[in-house]
Amino acid sequence: MMAGKLSSITFLNRKLLAVLVYLIAASIIPLAVPSIYILHVLILAHIFVIYAASWDILTGYTGQLNLGHAMFFGLSAYTVAITNTMLNFPLILSVVVGVFSAFLLSLIVGIPCLRLRGPYLAITTFSFSWILFLLASSAMIWLSGGEEGVRGVRTFVVGSVPNYYLSLVLMIVSVLILYRIANSETGLILKAIKEDEDAAMACGINTTKYKLLAFILSGVFGGIAGAFYAQYMRIVTVDVVTLELSASAITFSLIGGIGTVIGPAIGAYILTILFEGFSWLADYRILIYNLIIVAFVLFLPGGLMSLREKIKAERGTGGEEGE
Amino acid sequence: MSDVPFLQVDNLSKHFRGLKAVDEVTFQVDRGEFLGIIGPNGAGKTTLFNLITGFLKPTSGRIHFRGKDITGMKPHDRVKIGIARTFQVTKPFKKFTAIENVVISALIARKHGKIREHERDFAMEVLEKVNLAHRKDTLAENLPHGEVKKLEIARALATKPELLLLDEPFSGLTGEEVESLQEVIKSIHEDGITVILIEHVLKACMALSERIIVLNYGKIIADGTPQQVCMDRQVIEAYLGKRGLEFASG
Numbered sequence: 209m210m211a212g213k214l215s216s217i218t219f220l221n222r223k224l225l226a227v228l229v230y231l232i233a234a235s236i237i238p239l240a241v242p243s244i245y246i247l248h249v250l251i252l253a254h255i256f257v258i259y260a261a262s263w264d265i266l267t268g269y270t271g272q273l274n275l276g277h278a279m280f281f282g283l284s285a286y287t288v289a290i291t292n293t294m295l296n297f298p299l300i301l302s303v304v305v306g307v308f309s310a311f312l313l314s315l316i317v318g319i320p321c322l323r324l325r326g327p328y329l330a331i332t333t334f335s336f337s338w339i340l341f342l343l344a345s346s347a348m349i350w351l352s353g354g355e356e357g358v359r360g361v362r363t364f365v366v367g368s369v370p371n372y373y374l375s376l377v378l379m380i381v382s383v384l385i386l387y388r389i390a391n392s393e394t395g396l397i398l399k400a401i402k403e404d405e406d407a408a409m410a411c412g413i414n415t416t417k418y419k420l421l422a423f424i425l426s427g428v429f430g431g432i433a434g435a436f437y438a439q440y441m442r443i444v445t446v447d448v449v450t451l452e453l454s455a456s457a458i459t460f461s462l463i464g465g466i467g468t469v470i471g472p473a474i475g476a477y478i479l480t481i482l483f484e485g486f487s488w489l490a491d492y493r494i495l496i497y498n499l500i501i502v503a504f505v506l507f508l509p510g511g512l513m514s515l516r517e518k519i520k521a522e523r524g525t526g527g528e529e530g531e
Numbered sequence: 532m533s534d535v536p537f538l539q540v541d542n543l544s545k546h547f548r549g550l551k552a553v554d555e556v557t558f559q560v561d562r563g564e565f566l567g568i569i570g571p572n573g574a575g576k577t578t579l580f581n582l583i584t585g586f587l588k589p590t591s592g593r594i595h596f597r598g599k600d601i602t603g604m605k606p607h608d609r610v611k612i613g614i615a616r617t618f619q620v621t622k623p624f625k626k627f628t629a630i631e632n633v634v635i636s637a638l639i640a641r642k643h644g645k646i647r648e649h650e651r652d653f654a655m656e657v658l659e660k661v662n663l664a665h666r667k668d669t670l671a672e673n674l675p676h677g678e679v680k681k682l683e684i685a686r687a688l689a690t691k692p693e694l695l696l697l698d699e700p701f702s703g704l705t706g707e708e709v710e711s712l713q714e715v716i717k718s719i720h721e722d723g724i725t726v727i728l729i730e731h732v733l734k735a736c737m738a739l740s741e742r743i744i745v746l747n748y749g750k751i752i753a754d755g756t757p758q759q760v761c762m763d764r765q766v767i768e769a770y771l772g773k774r775g776l777e778f779a780s781g
C-alpha cells in the first residue's frame with residue numbers, strides 16, 4: 209500500500225519534472241541553437257501539437273471517428289489568408305474570423321453527424337474534408353489560388369525567434385485547456401459516450417449536447433492551429449486541406465496514444481521533427497515514416513503513453529522496483 | 532393528485548416494417564408497485580421498455596408518467612424525471628472500473644440536484660447496495676457476467692430513479708446468483724422504488740412480482756396476480772403451445 213502510494217507520488221513528480229525540463233529546454237532552444245531551419249521545424253511541431261490534441265478530443269475521447277480533421281485547420285487557414293489579403297482585414301480580425309469559420313464548420317459537420325455512428329460518421333467527416341479539398345484545388349481556384357495559394361498574409365511577429373515563442377505559448381495554453389477539459393467531469397462523460405452511447409444515455413447523459421461540444425472544441429482548436437499556421441507561413445495552399453494532413457492527425461495520435469490528449473501532442477511533436485528534420489532523406493522518409501506507424505500498430509497499439517504499463521507488464525508484477 | 536396514475540401506457544404500438552412488435556398495449560402502474568412482464572422470446576418486451584425509456588419512438592399511442600405526457604421525450608430527460616433502465620444485453624463501460632461506471636450516473640444525478648453528497652461517496656453506497664463494493668476498482672471488462680448484471684443495476688440506481696425497469700436481470704446467472712440478486716431487487720423495491728421487471732426465468736419473476744402482465748406477439752394476453760396468470764389458459768398456450776395445453780389439462 210505504502211510503496212504503491214509512494215511510487216505513484218514519485219511518478220507524478222517525475223511527470224512534473226519532465227514537463228519542467230521540457231519547458232526550460234524549449235525556452236532556451238532559440239538561444240542555444242540559433243538555426244532558422246531548426247526553429248522552423250519546431251514551430252511547425254508546435255502547430256501540429258495543437259492540431260493533433262484537438263483531433264483527440266473528438267475521436268480519442270468521445271469516440272467519434274473523424275477522418276477529415278484537416279477541414280477545420282484548412283478552412284481557418286484559408287479564411288485568415290483570404291480575409292487578410294483580399295479584404296484587407298486587420299490580422300487579428302482575420303484570425304478571429306478564421307477560428308469562427310472553423311467553429312461554424314464544426315456545427316455544420318457536427319449537427320448531421322450527431323445521428324450517425326461508426327462507418328457512416330467516418331465517411332461523412334471524410335466527405336466534408338474532401339469537398340473542401342475539391343473547392344480549394346479546383347472549383348474555387350479564383351478564391352484559393354489553386355497550387356499557387358493565397359500569398360502575402362501578414363504576420364503578428366516577424367522572424368523565427370518571436371514566432372517560435374509565440375507558437376510555444378499558444379501550444380502550451382491550448383494543450384493545457386484541452387488537457388484540463390479531458391480530465392474534468394466533462395472528459396469522463398465524453399469517455400463514457402465513447403465506451404457505449406446507449407449506456408451513456410441510460411445514465412442520463414445528453415449525448416447530443418456532449419458530442420456537439422466535442423465537435424466544437426475539436427473544430428475550434430483545429431482552427432486555432434490553422435490560423436496560426438496561415439500568419440506564420442504567410443501563404444496558404446491546398447496543403448492545408450489534403451487527405452495527408454487529415455491522416456496525420458490520426459498517425460500523430462496513434463504513435464502518441466489515442467484518448468490521452470498528451471499522447472497525440474507528443475506524437476505530433478516527435479513525428480513533425482522527424483519528418484521535417486529528415487527531409488534530406490527524400491522519399492525514403494515516407495517509407496521510414498510508414499514503417500514506424502506499422503511498427504506501432506503492431507507492437508505498441510496504445511502508443512507512447514502506454515509504454516510504461518507495457519514495460520511494467522513485461523517485467524511481470526514487479527514493476528515498482530527502482531522507485 | 533392521487534388519481535393521476537404513476538405510469539400510464541395508452542394504445543402503444545411499435546411497428547418494424549410490417550412486424551407489430553408492440554401492438555395496442557394499454558396498462559397502468561401504480562406508485563410502489565412491483566410489476567412483472569413475461570412472455571415468450573420475441574413477444575415485444577424489450578421493445579416495450581425501449582418505448583417507455585425513449586430509446587425508440589412509438590408508431591402510435593401515448594405514455595404518461597406522473598400525469599405528464601412523455602411520449603416525445605428524449606431518453607436522458609426521462610432519466611432526469613426518474614425513469615431508469617438496464618439492458619438485456621449488458622452494456623457496461625468496459626474500460627471503466629466498477630465505481631467509475633456508477634460515478635457517471637451519480638455525476639449526472641448531482642448535476643440534476645438529486646444528490647447532495649460527493650458523487651463518489653454516493654456511487655460507493657450504491658455499489659454496497661448491490662454487493663459489489665469489493666469490486667470497486669475492477670475494470671468492468673474483467674467482471675464475471677453475474678457481477679456485470681449487478682453493475683447495470685447499480686448504474687441505473689445511481690440515477691436516483693422512481694421507476695426502475697429491469698430487462699432480464701437474471702438471464703445467464705447461476706442458481707446461487709439468482710437468489711442473491713433476487714434479494715437485492717427486493718430490497719430496492721422496499722426502498723420505495725417502483726419496479727417493472729421483464730423476466731424469461733419465471734420462478735424469480737413470480738416470486739418478486741405483485742402483478743404480472745403477459746405479452747405475446749406484441750399484445751397483452753393476461754394481466755393479474757402471479758396466481759391468476761399461471762392459471763390462464765392463453766398463457767399456458769403461449770408458453771407450452773396448444774399441445775402443452777392439452778397436456779396441462781390432462
Ligand SMILES: Nc1ncnc2c1ncn2[C@@H]1O[C@H](COP(=O)(O)OP(=O)(O)O)[C@@H](O)[C@H]1O
Nearest residue numbers: 547550552570571572573574575576577578579
Ligand atoms: N430494432 C428492431 N428492428 C426490427 N425488428 C426488431 C427490432 N427490435 C426488435 N425487433 C423485433 O420485434 C420483435 C420483438 O422483439 P423484442 O422486443 O426484443 O422481444 P422480447 O424482448 O420480448 O424477446 C421481435 O420479432 C424482434 O425481432
Ligand SMILES: [Mg+2]
Nearest residue numbers: 576577578619
Ligand atoms: Mg428482450
